[in-house]
Amino acid sequence: MKTTHPRVRRALSAIVLAVGGLALSAAIWTSGSHGFALGVLAFYAVASMAAYRWAGGRSDLAAILGARGDERQRGLDRDATSIAGVSVMLVALVGAIVSVARTGNAGDFGVICLVGGTTYAAALAVLQRRR
Amino acid sequence: MRNRVRQLREGVGLTQGELGEHLGVSRQTVNSIENGRYLPSLPLALALAHFFATIIEEIFTEEEGK
Numbered sequence: 001m002k003t004t005h006p007r008v009r010r011a012l013s014a015i016v017l018a019v020g021g022l023a024l025s026a027a028i029w030t031s032g033s034h035g036f037a038l039g040v041l042a043f044y045a046v047a048s049m050a051a052y053r054w055a056g057g058r059s060d061l062a063a064i065l066g067a068r069g070d071e072r073q074r075g076l077d078r079d080a081t082s083i084a085g086v087s088v089m090l091v092a093l094v095g096a097i098v099s100v101a102r103t104g105n106a107g108d109f110g111v112i113c114l115v116g117g118t119t120y121a122a123a124l125a126v127l128q129r130r131r
Numbered sequence: 132m133r134n135r136v137r138q139l140r141e142g143v144g145l146t147q148g149e150l151g152e153h154l155g156v157s158r159q160t161v162n163s164i165e166n167g168r169y170l171p172s173l174p175l176a177l178a179l180a181h182f183f184a185t186i187i188e189e190i191f192t193e194e195e196g197k
Binding site: 058059060063069070071072073 | 155156157158159160163169171172175
């Protein structure tokens with residue numbers, strides 16, 4: 001990341017938002033809701049431009065969005081990502097339990113739990129060798 | 132941990148932003164260190180010590196009773 005051009009780094013969050021928004025609106029378009037798809041596309045276009053503009057600022061969030069944070073800001077990003085991951089896993093776990101009680105299988109929530117648990121175990125195995 | 136970063140910085144007449152530029156960190160990070168909210172990594176603590184031409188122990192000290 002250190003060798004990446006500053007403009008590219010600044011645009012990273014905007015690119016992720018733009019690509020994600022484009023994929024989401026394409027999926028909605030395919031399902032037949034053309035008006036909604038255009039609305040979603042417009043929303044993500046604005047969000048993407050706002051992210052690019054914001055990433056040029058001097059705040060902690062701007063530095064994180066622009067992938068140019070110092071060690072404290074990278075730590076903030078890592079901790080926030082970790083908290084978000086834990087909250088997603090908790091929701092997936094509760095969803096899987098409710099799904100099992102209702103239908104007899106964990107469904108999509110179960111897949112999320114499996115991916116989350118496997119990723120955690122794999123990451124732990126790799127990281128403990130590096131530190 | 133207590134630290135003397137603010138005292139040392141003001142001693143050389145730098146702003147938090149200027150010290151941050153010298154160390155390659157943000158003004159907010161210098162502010163967090165000075166206020167004891169953020170404990171810097173060993174490389175950053177060493178960089179601070181080098182910048183102020185002193186040793187880490189002269190900048191960071193354990194609080195009494197801890």
